Amino acid sequence: MSGNANGYKWIGTRTIRPDGVDKVTGRAAFGADFALPGMLVGKILRSPHAHARILSIDSSKAEALPGVKAIVTSADFPEIPPSEAIKGSSPPNYRHLSQNLMAREKVLYDGHAVAAVAATSAAVASEALSLISVEYEVLPHVTDVLEAMKPDAPVLHDDLFTGGVEPKPDKPSNVAKRVEFAIGDIDAGFADADVVVERDYSTEGIHQGYIETHAVVANMGEDGQATIWCSSQGHFMVRQYTAGLLNMNIGDIKVTPAEIGGGFGGKTTVYLEPVALLLSRKSGHAIKMVMTRDEVFRATGPTSGSAMTIKIGAKKDGKITAAEADLKFFAGAFPGAPVHLGCMCGFTPYDIENVKAVGFDVVTNRPKAISYRAPGAPIAAFAIESAIDELAGKLNIEPLALREMNAAREGTRTAYGPTLGVVGFEETLEAAKTHPHFSEPLGPDQGRGIASGYWFNVGGESSASVSVNEDGSVTVTSGAPDIGGSRASLCIMAAEVFGIDIGEVRAVIGDTNATAFNRHTGGSRVTFALGMVVVNAAEDCIVQLRTAAAKIWDIDVEAVVWEEGEARPAGDNAGKFEPLSLGDLAAKTPMTGGPISSEKSSNVQGPGPAFGTHICDVEVDRETGHVKILRYTAIQDAGRAIHPGYVEGQMQGGVAQGIGWALNEEYIYGDDGRLQNPGFLDYRIPVASDLPMIDTVIVEVPNPTHPYGVRGVGEIPIIPPMAAVANAIEDAVGMRLTDLPMSPPKVLEALENGG
Amino acid sequence: MSALQYKAPTSVDEAAALLAGASGEARVLAGGTDLLVQLRAAMIAPELIVDVKHIPELTSVSVEDGVYSIGAAAASAELHENADLFAMWPGVIEAMDLVGSTQIQGRASLGGNLCNASPAADSVPAMIAASAVCVIAGPNGTREVPVEDVATGPGQTSLAKGEFVVTIRLPKKAPRTGDAYLRFIPRTEMDIAVVGVGVCLTLDEGGVCTAARVSLGAVAARALLVKDAADALIGTKCDDAAMANLDAAAQAACSPINDKRGTIEFRTKVAGVLARRATAIALERARS
C-alpha cells in the first residue's frame, strides 16, 4: 500500500476534485439551471424607501394584465404572533423572518419586499410590478449604528425592548440586546497595567459577494405536497423555514439541492422559497424566481458594520493584564447581529486574567444581516488585533513576540467560559516567525503587519449513509451542501476506512428525503461533523463485511480482520483462506445476509477550535492613498488537512475576501437611505490583479475528538486580514487607520491630517 | 412594448439615412459594451439600432502623411496590436487599453467611448491631449470637430440627429512629442476612473517645452482641456517648479462632485498628482 508521510493512504493527499469537471465545463446545475414544464416567472416588488408605513397596496391593474397569474403580498402569508416566533430546534425568529420575507405594516429598508407576481414571462412580470401601486408614508430613517442608539432615533420596531439589561426598559428602542462576557476583575487589571491603549474603531456593512444570485423553482402539488429546487447552504434549513413560515408540515415539503455558487454564510436563510411556493399555490403552476444582483445587494445578507472601543493594558514586560471591548454591531432591519460571537472570539487568542467584552445588537434601516464567514469574529479582530499592534508599539516589543508572550494554549480559560483543550495557536506563531516572509527586507513606503484570529468551530446534527454497491464501489450519501469541498473530504475519509482506491468512492448530496436531518453547511462544520458520521458508518460497514466473510469461511467474526481493502483471516489460527476483497463480498451479499450499508445520525460534539496568524506587506502611495498588497502569508492550524489543496483554497479565499473588506468593500447609503452601490462596479471586491499570490502554511495540531484530527478551516482565514492590512499600513507610513474600508480617499485624508 | 429594430448598413450614407429617418430614438451600435448594458438595464429604450461595424471606414485604420484615421468602431484590441500606431500615440492607445477586460477589449471602440459621453471615459482625455479630431457624417454631409467639442455633459453630445462619428483623426506628430494617460482607480482594473489625465507635449532641441495639451477626465461634467495647466509647462524644461504650477493649475480646473466614487477633495488632489506623473511619462517619451 502506498504510504503518506502521515501514515495514511488517502488522508492528506490532493485527490482530484469530484465535482471539478462538471464545474469547469459548465455542466454543473446551479440554482437557476432548473426548469419545469409550464413554469411561470416570479418577481418581487421592492421598497424604494428606507423606512415607510405601507398605507395601501393596489394590485388590481397588475392583476388585469394578460399573462399575470398570481400576486401575493404579506396578507397572503400567515401572520406569526410573538408567542409562536420561536419554534423547533435551533430556530430563527419566525415572526421576523416572515416580516423580512414580505413587509407587513412597514418597510424597513431600501429593497424590502412588498409584493410578488407570477406571470408567463419575465417581461410581463416586470410590467406587472410597475402596475402595482403602493402608497407609502415615508418615515425618518437611520442607517448608522451610533445614530440608531440615540434616544431620539427613529424607532424601527415599537415592540422591541432591549434584552439583557435590568430593569427591563419601559420604552422600545433600536437596541435589541446587550451581552456581556467577563472574567477576573477588569478594574484591578487596568490598575495593574503600566501601559494602556484605548481607541475607537468602525467597520462598514459588507456583502458576502457570492457569484450565484439566489434562485429557486417551487411547485405546490394539488395534494398540498411541495417540491423545491434551489441552491442554499442547507436544504433541510430551507424545508424547515418554509414549513414554519407557511404553517406546513415539514414532511409535506421536499427540497432538492442544486450546486451552490458561493454562500459564505449568506445562504443560511430563505428569501425566495416561501414566496415562490405561495405563488405556485395561488397560480397552480411551478414558479421560477432568480434574483438580480441589484436585489442581492439591496435585500440579502450583508454582515454587520460596527462601532467599537478597545482598551488593553499591559505590564512593561509585555504581560497583558486587562482587556476590554465595547462592540456595537448593527443587525439591519431585524435583530440578530453576531455581536456575541465577536465578544467571544476577539480576545481568545490571548491568555488574559481580566477580560470584559460587552456587545450591543442594534437594528437599523438596512437589509437584515446574516452570517458571513466566522460571523462577528473578523469585525472584533480588526479592532482588537489593531490594538494589540498599537500596544506592541508602545511597549517597544515586536508584535509577534508580544503575541507569543500572551498566547492562549491548552488550559487557557476563555472569557466566554470554556477552557481551551489542545490548540495550535503557538504553533502558528512559530511558523510565522520562521517563515522567510517574516524577515524579508522592506523598501520605502512599505510596511509589514501581523494579525491573528480565533474561531471555535462548529459540530452539530449530521446524518449520512454509506452503502457498498453490488460491484464493491461505495456511495456516501449526506445531506449538507458541498460549499467548500466536503464531497472530496468525505470520499477521502471513506476510502481511508475501507482501504480502497479513491476512485471507488462517490459522495452525493441527497435531497431532504434521502437522509435524516442535517444542519446547514456553516461554521466550518461539515468535514469535521459529517466526516465523523461517515467514518462511523464506514466502520459499521466493515463490521458487516467481516461478518459476511466469517459466514463464508464459517469462522468467528473476531477471527476476520479488515486490512488494505479486504477481509483476511486474523492469523494462522483462524484458518487458511484466500482474502475476500470488497468486490468479492459485494457480489456474495445475496448469500450473506443482504446489502451492506449503514446510516448514522449524530449531534456531533467537540469541534476543534482553531487559530490563524497572517503576515501582510503593503506599499502605500502617499500621494493618492492607494494601498497595494505586496505579499501575503496565511498560517493556520487545520488540525489535519484531509485534502490540503482545499484547505489552501479556503485560506486564500478568506484572505482575498478579507483584503476586500479591508480596502474597498462597503455599503454606501445616500442621505435618502437608498443604497448607492448595489452592483459589482461600485461595490468593489478585489479583482485578481489586486492580489499577490497568497502563500499558505498549514499547521497540523490534530483535534483529539476527531478520528483523523480535523478542525474546521473555512472561517479562520477571513478573521486576521483587516487588522493585518491596517497594521502593515501603520508600519509603512506611521498612521493608524481605524475605520474600514481603508479606501484611498480615507488613507489620503489620514496622511494629510497626520493621522 | 414596441419591437426593437436592428439594421446593419454597409455604407456611411445608408447609415446616415437610417438614423435621420427614424421616427423615435435611434442609436448607433459600435462594440455595444455600453449600449447593450444600458439596454439590458432598461436605461434606454431605442426603437432603432444601427450597427456600424459593417461599414469599412468605421472599422479600419489608415495612415497618410503621418495622419492616422482610426475607424470610430474599430476594436481596441486591434488598435493595441497595431505596432506603428501604438509607437506613434502610446498615450491614446494605452488609455483605450485600460477599458474593461480582454473580452471588452475585443469590442470596445474609441467612437463608443467618446459618444457614450461619460465624463470618466478613459480614451477621451488622451485623445483631447493628442489634438484628435472627429470626422462626423450626417444627412447633410460631413464635418470635422475636435474631440473636446463632442461630449457636452454626462450622456450628452453635440451630434445632431442622424449624425455619427466615422473616423477619429490623429494629427501628424511633431518631432520630440510625447503623450501619456494615467487614471486613478481604487483597484487595479475593471473600475471607473475617479480621475483621468491625458498629457501631450513637444520639446525643442534644448529640451524646452514648446507646446502642450493637458486634459482632465472625471473631474467635471465632461473631459476638460486645461489651458492653464499646459501654460504651466510651455516655455519651461518641465522642472520641479513647472510641475508644481501644473499641479496647482490642474487642481484649480477641477469642479468634481462628491459621490460614491470619490470626494471633491480627493479627486482634486489626485488630478494634480496624476497631471505631474503623466507629464513625467510624456516627457520621457518626447525625449526618446
Ligand SMILES: Cc1cc2nc3c(=O)[nH]c(=O)nc-3n(C[C@H](O)[C@H](O)[C@H](O)COP(=O)(O)OP(=O)(O)OC[C@H]3O[C@@H](n4cnc5c(N)ncnc54)[C@H](O)[C@@H]3O)c2cc1C
Ligand atoms: C465590464 C466593462 C468595463 C468597462 N471599463 C471601462 C473603463 O475602464 N473605462 C472606460 O472608459 N469605459 C469602460 N467601459 C465602458 C465601455 O466599454 C467603453 O465606453 C467603450 O469604449 C464603448 O465602446 P463601444 O464600441 O462598446 O460603444 P457602444 O456601446 O457600441 O456605444 C456607446 C455609445 O456611443 C454611441 N456610439 C457608438 N459609436 C458611435 C459613433 N461612431 N457615432 C456616434 N455614436 C456612437 C452609441 O449609440 C452608444 O450611445 C466598460 C464597460 C464594461 C461593460
